[in-house]
Each structure stands twice: as structure tokens, then as C-alpha cells.
Amino acid sequence: xxxxxxxxxTGCEVETIRYYEREGLxxxxxxxxxxxxxxxxxxxxxxxxxxxxxxxxxSLADIRQLADYHQHPAPEPCDRVNALIDDQIRRVHSQIExxxxxxxxxxxxxxxxxxxxxxxxxxxxxxxxDASSGEPCVCHPPATGKKIAG
Amino acid sequence: xxxxxxxxxTGCEVETIRYYEREGLxxxxxxxxxxxxxxxxxxxxxxxxxxxxxxxxxSLADIRQLADYHQHPAPEPCDRVNALIDDQIRRVHSQIExxxxxxxxxxxxxxxxxxxxxxxxxxxxxxxxDASSGEPCVCHPPATGKKIAG
DNA sequence: GCTTGACCCTATAGTAGCTACAGGGTGTGC
DNA sequence: GCACACCCTGTAGCTACTATAGGGTCAAGC
Numbered sequence: 045x046x047x048x049x050x051x052x053x054t055g056c057e058v059e060t061i062r063y064y065e066r067e068g069l070x071x072x073x074x075x076x077x078x079x080x081x082x083x084x085x086x087x088x089x090x091x092x093x094x095x096x097x098x099x100x101x102x103s104l105a106d107i108r109q110l111a112d113y114h115q116h117p118a119p120e121p122c123d124r125v126n127a128l129i130d131d132q133i134r135r136v137h138s139q140i141e142x143x144x145x146x147x148x149x150x151x152x153x154x155x156x157x158x159x160x161x162x163x164x165x166x167x168x169x170x171x172x173x174d175a176s177s178g179e180p181c182v183c184h185p186p187a188t189g190k191k192i193a194g
Numbered sequence: 195x196x197x198x199x200x201x202x203x204t205g206c207e208v209e210t211i212r213y214y215e216r217e218g219l220x221x222x223x224x225x226x227x228x229x230x231x232x233x234x235x236x237x238x239x240x241x242x243x244x245x246x247x248x249x250x251x252x253s254l255a256d257i258r259q260l261a262d263y264h265q266h267p268a269p270e271p272c273d274r275v276n277a278l279i280d281d282q283i284r285r286v287h288s289q290i291e292x293x294x295x296x297x298x299x300x301x302x303x304x305x306x307x308x309x310x311x312x313x314x315x316x317x318x319x320x321x322x323x324d325a326s327s328g329e330p331c332v333c334h335p336p337a338t339g340k341k342i343a344g
Numbered sequence: 345g346c347t348t349g350a351c352c353c354t355a356t357a358g359t360a361g362c363t364a365c366a367g368g369g370t371g372t373g374c
Numbered sequence: 375g376c377a378c379a380c381c382c383t384g385t386a387g388c389t390a391c392t393a394t395a396g397g398g399t400c401a402a403g404c
Contacts, residue, residue: 048380058381059363067361078370080381092326100303100333101296104361114319122316126307129318133300140293143286146251150283153250157276166272168279169264176242183250198351208352209392217390228399230352254390 050083054091061091069094069108102132149183156182200233204241211241219244219258252282299333306332 051058064070070090074082093114097107106128113125156167163169175181201208214220220240224232243264247257256278263275306317313319325331 046381057363060361062382063362076370076381078381079383080370089323089326092328093322096322096325096331096334098361100300101293110319110322113313113316114323117312117314117319119312119314122307122311122313122319125313125316125318126304129300129304133297133304136293136297136300140290140297143251143290143293147283147286147290150250150279150286154276154279154283157272161272162267162269163263163272163275164267164269166263166275168275169260169267169272172243172246172260173239173264175246176239178242181246184246196352207392210390212353213391226352226399228352229354230399248390 045083047081047083050087050091053088054095056091056095064091064094064104067104067108069104069111100132101136102128106132152182152185195233197231197233200237200241203238204245206241206245214241214244214254217254217258219254219261250282251286252278256282302332 045053047058047061050056051061061070065072070087072081073084073087076082090111093111094107097110098104102110109128110125113122153168153171156171161167171181171183175184195203197208197211200206201211204211211220215222220237222231223234223237226232240261243261244257247260248254252260259278260275263272303318303321306321311317321331321333325334
């Protein structure tokens with residue numbers, strides 16, 4: 045099949061498929077006389093594997109690793125597969141915590157302006173301004189020594 | 195003060211300050227005879243404003259808007275400030291939900307391999323492989339019609 | 345006067361994971 | 375012989391920085 049058909053079968057953009065090939069995630073297929081890529085059914089599964097891992101938020105580097113383990117299922121222990129997933133779980137969990145803090149901070153900031161104000165009189169802008177001068181602000185309470193995201 | 199001193203006072207990298215200037219977030223300061231940037235105390239507050247907004251996860255485009263409202267506090271209503279914060283809250287909230295789904299999916303996948311296996315025998319790899327062939331998988335249960343992250 | 349070292353400058357390329365062109369070739373139907 | 379859908383390569387764009395390369399400036403110390 046041609047690249048367009050592979051794209052349709054996997055729900056992946058043509059450009060993305062070519063990108064995966066460049067990045068070494070998808071093996072380069074055979075070419076027709078005119079230079080068109082010719083994919084086999086196996087490519088559908090390989091691309092689905094990649095897309096599935098991506099849908100789990102994994103990086104292309106991690107997917108490359110996983111795909112490699114998958115293609116060459118040696119009799120080695122699979123500790124590194126587990127470690128890779130564990131790391132991913134940790135990353136996602138820590139992102140959730142960061143975002144939850146962010147949400148609380150934003151809600152606190154939002155609480156400074158409810159009724160209609162003018163720009164000159166807006167509690168949100170005033171809060172941001174005060175914080176710029178070093179005053180404590182509702183969004184970053186001094187009680188917790190949080191790391192400011194860079 | 196020179197750019198290095200501004201960087202120290204705000205905890206912002208020198209390169210980042212120059213980047214903000216290029217992007218129109220921080221006004222270009224006066225220059226010394228030799229071309230060095232000369233900052234005034236007001237720049238400290240302006241940069242703190244930007245960093246504070248960044249720590250709330252806001253985009254540079256949004257911060258540009260906010261900074262503009264802040265610098266020119268017209269007697270207009272501040273609805274757009276509120277809307278901007280509300281949008282940010284919505285974005286953060288939706289990211290949290292996406293990541294929480296992701297975490298559940300990853301934990302389900304992780305549950306397929308506990309005791310030491312070989313690569314050829316790893317429940318995680320097997321699950322990913324089955325999913326690539328179109329079979330239902332633990333990480334993407336068919337009950338909920340979830341959007342696959344692109 | 346000369347060197348050392350800390351500081352500054354511009355311009356450019358890199359990061360992740362794509363996406364979107366420009367500018368061209370191929371293949372099929374009418 | 376033309377339109378149109380499809381394919382190709384190569385390059386630039388996106389976010390918010392970060393990290394060089396290659397150079398200039400300035401104050402202190404000899």
C-alpha cells in the first residue's frame with residue numbers, strides 16, 4: 045500500500061509517518077520504480093504500536109526502546125520495560141501535581157475580581173502588580189515553599 | 195543596572211531577558227556608549243510581572259496582553275483579563291484530566307507485568323502488541339470513547 | 345602599557361513532536 | 375493533452391527557552 049493508505053488505516057498523518065521514518069522509529073519501506081513508499085501489512089501494526097505508545101504520552105526515544113525490545117524479544121529479563129513504564133507513570137504523576145497546584149493558584153487569583161471592574165481597578169491586575177513588587181500574593185502563599193516553574 | 199544585575203534581582207537568565215526583549219514582552223532599555231543595556235528599577239517589576247505570570251503557566255502571548263492592560267490601565271471593563279484567566283484555568287483543568295486518564299492507562303498497562311519475565315514473555319510488551327493488532331487493551335478500555343491524544 | 349577575567353554584544357542553532365509549506369514528479373480518467 | 379489526486383524531498387515554522395560561536399568592553403593588577 046502507499047503512504048496515504050497507511051495514513052488512513054492508522055489515523056496518522058502522512059507527514060508524521062515520514063517523520064517517524066526519518067527519526068528511525070518506522071523502518072524504511074521498499075520503493076516503487078517511481079520512488080513511492082510501498083508498505084506491507086506489518087507496517088500498520090508497527091505504526092499502531094508507535095501511536096498507541098504516543099497516546100500513553102511516551103517520548104519517541106522511549107518508544108524507540110520499546111519497539112526495539114518488541115522487535116527483538118530476547119530471553120533477557122524485561123526489567124527495563126517495566127522501569128520505562130514506571131518512569132513514565134512518575135513523570136505523569138508529577139505533572140498532575142504541578143498542574144493541580146497551578147489550578148489552585150489560578151483560582152485564587154481569579155477570586156480577586158468578580159464584579160465588573162475597570163482595567164485600572166481590576167483585582168487580578170492589582171494582585172499581579174503587587175506580586176511584581178515583591179509583596180505576598182494569593183496565588184503563591186508563603187506557607188509552602190513551592191518551586192517556581194521555569 | 196546592567197543585564198546581569200537584572201538577572202540576579204529577578205532570578206531570570208540573561209539569555210531569557212534578551213529573548214523577552216526580542217519578543218516584545220520587555221521594552222528595550224537605553225544603551226550605554228558601548229552598547230550595554232541599561233535597566234531602570236521599573237524593569238525589575240516588569241520582569242517580575244512576566245515571571246510571575248509564567249509561573250502560573252501563562253503563554254507569552256497571554257502575558258503580552260496582560261502586561262499591555264497593566265501598562266495602559268484604561269477605564270475599560272476588565273472582562274478580557276478575567277476571560278484570559280478563565281481560559282487558562284480551563285486549559286490547566288483539561289490537562290489535569292487528560293493526564294489523570296493517562297495515569298490510569300499506564301497503571302493498567304503496568305499491572306500486566308509484575309513477576310520477573312523475559313522480554314519474549316513480558317505482559318506489557320504483549321499488551322502493546324495486541325493493541326497494535328486492533329485488539330482491546332487494558333489501557334484503552336472500550337467503555338469510554340476517549341480521544342486519542344495526537 | 346599589557347594582561348586577565350568578568351561581563352557584555354549579536355547571530356544562529358538546538359530542544360520535542362510534529363505541521364505546513366515550496367517546488368516538483370507520477371498516475372489515472374476524460 | 376489536461377486535470378486532479380497523490381507522491382517525493384527539503385526546509386521552515388510552532389513554544390519558550392537554552393547554548394553555543396565569535397567577538398567587544400571595562401576595571402583591576404602588574
